[in-house]
Amino acid sequence: MGKGRLEAFSDGVIAILITIMVLELKIPEGGSPLSLRPLLPVLLSYLLSFIYLGIYWNNHHHLLHSVQRVTSGIMWANLHLLFWLSLVPFTTGWMGANRHAAVPAGLYGLVLLMAGIAFFVLQRAIIRSQGRDSPLRRAVGDDWKGKLSPLVYALAMGTAFVSAAGAEALYALVALAWLVPDRRYAQAQAGGA
Amino acid sequence: MGKGRLEAFSDGVIAILITIMVLELKIPEGGSPLSLRPLLPVLLSYLLSFIYLGIYWNNHHHLLHSVQRVTSGIMWANLHLLFWLSLVPFTTGWMGANRHAAVPAGLYGLVLLMAGIAFFVLQRAIIRSQGRDSPLRRAVGDDWKGKLSPLVYALAMGTAFVSAAGAEALYALVALAWLVPDRRYAQAQAGGA
Amino acid sequence: MGKGRLEAFSDGVIAILITIMVLELKIPEGGSPLSLRPLLPVLLSYLLSFIYLGIYWNNHHHLLHSVQRVTSGIMWANLHLLFWLSLVPFTTGWMGANRHAAVPAGLYGLVLLMAGIAFFVLQRAIIRSQGRDSPLRRAVGDDWKGKLSPLVYALAMGTAFVSAAGAEALYALVALAWLVPDRRYAQAQAGGA
Amino acid sequence: MGKGRLEAFSDGVIAILITIMVLELKIPEGGSPLSLRPLLPVLLSYLLSFIYLGIYWNNHHHLLHSVQRVTSGIMWANLHLLFWLSLVPFTTGWMGANRHAAVPAGLYGLVLLMAGIAFFVLQRAIIRSQGRDSPLRRAVGDDWKGKLSPLVYALAMGTAFVSAAGAEALYALVALAWLVPDRRYAQAQAGGA
Numbered sequence: 001m002g003k004g005r006l007e008a009f010s011d012g013v014i015a016i017l018i019t020i021m022v023l024e025l026k027i028p029e030g031g032s033p034l035s036l037r038p039l040l041p042v043l044l045s046y047l048l049s050f051i052y053l054g055i056y057w058n059n060h061h062h063l064l065h066s067v068q069r070v071t072s073g074i075m076w077a078n079l080h081l082l083f084w085l086s087l088v089p090f091t092t093g094w095m096g097a098n099r100h101a102a103v104p105a106g107l108y109g110l111v112l113l114m115a116g117i118a119f120f121v122l123q124r125a126i127i128r129s130q131g132r133d134s135p136l137r138r139a140v141g142d143d144w145k146g147k148l149s150p151l152v153y154a155l156a157m158g159t160a161f162v163s164a165a166g167a168e169a170l171y172a173l174v175a176l177a178w179l180v181p182d183r184r185y186a187q188a189q190a191g192g193a
Numbered sequence: 194m195g196k197g198r199l200e201a202f203s204d205g206v207i208a209i210l211i212t213i214m215v216l217e218l219k220i221p222e223g224g225s226p227l228s229l230r231p232l233l234p235v236l237l238s239y240l241l242s243f244i245y246l247g248i249y250w251n252n253h254h255h256l257l258h259s260v261q262r263v264t265s266g267i268m269w270a271n272l273h274l275l276f277w278l279s280l281v282p283f284t285t286g287w288m289g290a291n292r293h294a295a296v297p298a299g300l301y302g303l304v305l306l307m308a309g310i311a312f313f314v315l316q317r318a319i320i321r322s323q324g325r326d327s328p329l330r331r332a333v334g335d336d337w338k339g340k341l342s343p344l345v346y347a348l349a350m351g352t353a354f355v356s357a358a359g360a361e362a363l364y365a366l367v368a369l370a371w372l373v374p375d376r377r378y379a380q381a382q383a384g385g386a
Numbered sequence: 387m388g389k390g391r392l393e394a395f396s397d398g399v400i401a402i403l404i405t406i407m408v409l410e411l412k413i414p415e416g417g418s419p420l421s422l423r424p425l426l427p428v429l430l431s432y433l434l435s436f437i438y439l440g441i442y443w444n445n446h447h448h449l450l451h452s453v454q455r456v457t458s459g460i461m462w463a464n465l466h467l468l469f470w471l472s473l474v475p476f477t478t479g480w481m482g483a484n485r486h487a488a489v490p491a492g493l494y495g496l497v498l499l500m501a502g503i504a505f506f507v508l509q510r511a512i513i514r515s516q517g518r519d520s521p522l523r524r525a526v527g528d529d530w531k532g533k534l535s536p537l538v539y540a541l542a543m544g545t546a547f548v549s550a551a552g553a554e555a556l557y558a559l560v561a562l563a564w565l566v567p568d569r570r571y572a573q574a575q576a577g578g579a
Numbered sequence: 580m581g582k583g584r585l586e587a588f589s590d591g592v593i594a595i596l597i598t599i600m601v602l603e604l605k606i607p608e609g610g611s612p613l614s615l616r617p618l619l620p621v622l623l624s625y626l627l628s629f630i631y632l633g634i635y636w637n638n639h640h641h642l643l644h645s646v647q648r649v650t651s652g653i654m655w656a657n658l659h660l661l662f663w664l665s666l667v668p669f670t671t672g673w674m675g676a677n678r679h680a681a682v683p684a685g686l687y688g689l690v691l692l693m694a695g696i697a698f699f700v701l702q703r704a705i706i707r708s709q710g711r712d713s714p715l716r717r718a719v720g721d722d723w724k725g726k727l728s729p730l731v732y733a734l735a736m737g738t739a740f741v742s743a744a745g746a747e748a749l750y751a752l753v754a755l756a757w758l759v760p761d762r763r764y765a766q767a768q769a770g771g772a
Contacts, residue, residue: 005200005204005254008201008204009204009207009208009250012204012205012208012209013208013211013212016208016209016212016213017212020212020213020215020216023216024220075251076247076372079243079244079247082211083240083243086211086212086215086243087215087218089215090215090218090220093220094220094221094224097220097224098223098224101224102224103224103225103226103229104224107229
């Protein structure tokens with residue numbers, strides 16, 4: 001399988017996920033400005049998940065950059081990642097509808113954690129398929145961000161039961177850390193290609 | 194018609210189907226962990242259908258690999274397949290909302306059966322269009338999985354009226370059988386190209 | 387503008403339209419087979435519109451085949467067509483929810499009529515952009531199907547107020563006429579390319 | 580990152596946005612023509628937003644035409660634009676459900692204003708990435724439409740609190756101004772390529 005269709009399919013799924021989340025912004029009854037107020041936490045959790053899915057879309061692209069041949073393992077590891085990402089609209093909506101509630105904030109982190117693990121598994125599947133001189137292995141390096149993020153998600157999940165706002169702040173922090181441009185892939189690509 | 198647009202359209206429809214299924218995971222009232230419990234069967238049926246649509250997407254790709262020219266027959270056979278797949282979110286949602294109920298579990302199998310038949314019809318349409326030396330015919334071989342699956346779906350439909358859980362187990366079994374990588378296409382492609 | 391992005395965008399919109407129609411198949415309360423009965427007219431109107439959108443997708447592809455340069459006129463004529471097609475899920479759902487009712491059956495025809503006119507306008511825009519030796523003009527020929535269909539839609543709209551079932555039969559008839567493979571484009575393409 | 584995937588992702592998101600707006604056309608109870616009347620303002624606001632998203636899709640294409648290398652800045656500026664566009668279905672639905680109400684009409688303008696600013700930011704990010712001889716800078720010229728539109732949106736937002744209909748007329752006016760084909764990009768492209 002060429003990677004073109006894998007990329008197109010993944011882009012399609014992520015584009016749909018990022019868009020259907022906005023359907024949770026239910027149109028309020030009446031046109032008063034007060035009717036917008038309960039939507040604010042929904043909007044904020046939408047914004048956070050929009051950024052997360054944007055990060056995944058971006059990182060997914062970098063990940064596939066050096067792929068030449070899509071094995072069955074890569075394909076299923078990719079679908080596994082898309083499965084966890086597909087739960088993000090649900091956890092986003094639940095967290096947005098229950099501001100500062102422990103379980104929704106914790107579940108939000110659990111899905112991020114599983115997506116992070118799925119991303120790691122996909123990375124390994126690609127590196128394995130590329131054999132000894134894997135260009136992705138060199139590009140990834142020690143990948144401290146990829147390794148640290150799941151730890152922070154796990155930490156945030158625990159924090160949620162003490163302070164949901166604290167957990168939400170940790171999620172925002174990780175998102176910010178990923179927003180900072182990542183030079184590793186770019187350099188490896190420049191060096192490799 | 195080139196096959197590029199046929200693939201892109203099919204990918205688009207399958208990506209949307211796989212994603213709108215998640216809308217059946219309705220966001221519960223309140224943030225209590227107990228409110229998640231009724232969602233568990235919905236999640237499980239979603240997972241099963243996610244795997245099925247992933248399998249169809251994967252097999253669809255292999256099927257089209259050797260297509261050079263998209264005839265009118267191939268196009269309509271493809272839309273016919275997409276029609277049955279488009280009913281999967283409905284049967285998934287109904288089965289998820291009625292755990293271990295006979296009719297929803299049976300209907301789930303009926304749609305899988307029709308999709309399986311539609312896949313077979315598409316396969317024949319492609320082989321017919323390729324003429325005598327059809328590379329797809331060689332690649333497909335005796336296709337025991339493709340022939341056995343509809344039989345199991347039919348068996349599961351009957352089982353549903355005795356034990357819906359039994360039917361669901363059969364659906365999961367077929368999905369697992371397809372998850373195992375299929376070497377036929379890969380070999381034929383390697384030999385042919 | 388190259389036509390690649392125009393095709394991809396149109397494919398995306400049609401793929402989404404064909405898929406969100408299925409959301410009108412609301413999952414019934416309870417798992418009894420009787421609960422499926424009111425869904426039958428919804429399913430039938432879905433099937434009809436699925437075929438219509440499939441026909442438009444197919445014809446749209448043939449229409450763009452000979453386009454080299456996408457002018458601003460072509461782009462807006464294309465969006466105009468997509469606008470009318472985007473109303474098909476609404477009229478489909480309304481007709482499906484009100485079996486054999488005059489106004490929904492008539493409105494269904496009105497949207498088909500407007501889409502048919504929009505398709506014709508797009509055809510003219512492309513022919514105009516291709517100048518004197520337009521390959522599309524030769525391919526289209528006298529286009530009796532394209533000219534007859536709007537007449538039948540208009541006839542069906544009138545019929546709807548006498549017999550909604552009669553109107554629905556006319557819609558099905560036009561769909562069948564389009565399902566028959568159209569050799570004009572294929573020949574012109576074979577001759578031209 | 581090549582621009583192909585950026586374009587495909589943006590096209591996907593805009594195609595989904597333009598399509599899910601139609602879900603706000605809720606299917607009325609019963610088949611009477613009177614039941615369509617409350618849908619008229621919803622349809623009109625849908626039409627307006629359909630045109631706006633069509634304009635953005637078109638302008639987005641022109642904007643990316645001269646991009647060779649997608650930097651991290653361009654990618655995030657693009658996601659920023661998609662975020663504001665993703666709020667259009669919400670403001671469209673709210674304005675459609677509350678005809679001539681001040682706050683919904685004003686909020687509609689605010690989201691247009693933010694999208695206009697995001698488009699400008701994306702333009703700057705591309706020009707910056709292209710360095711001194713930026714072909715986009717030449718193509719854009721003084722861009723009076725791009726600079727005037729946000730001013731009109733801001734004006735319309737103020738107008739909304741006096742006359743919501745007046746604000747809506749201003750939105751329609753800007754849309755019309757953009758519908759007129761824009762020769763700048765075409766010329767610069769012809770000159771450059």
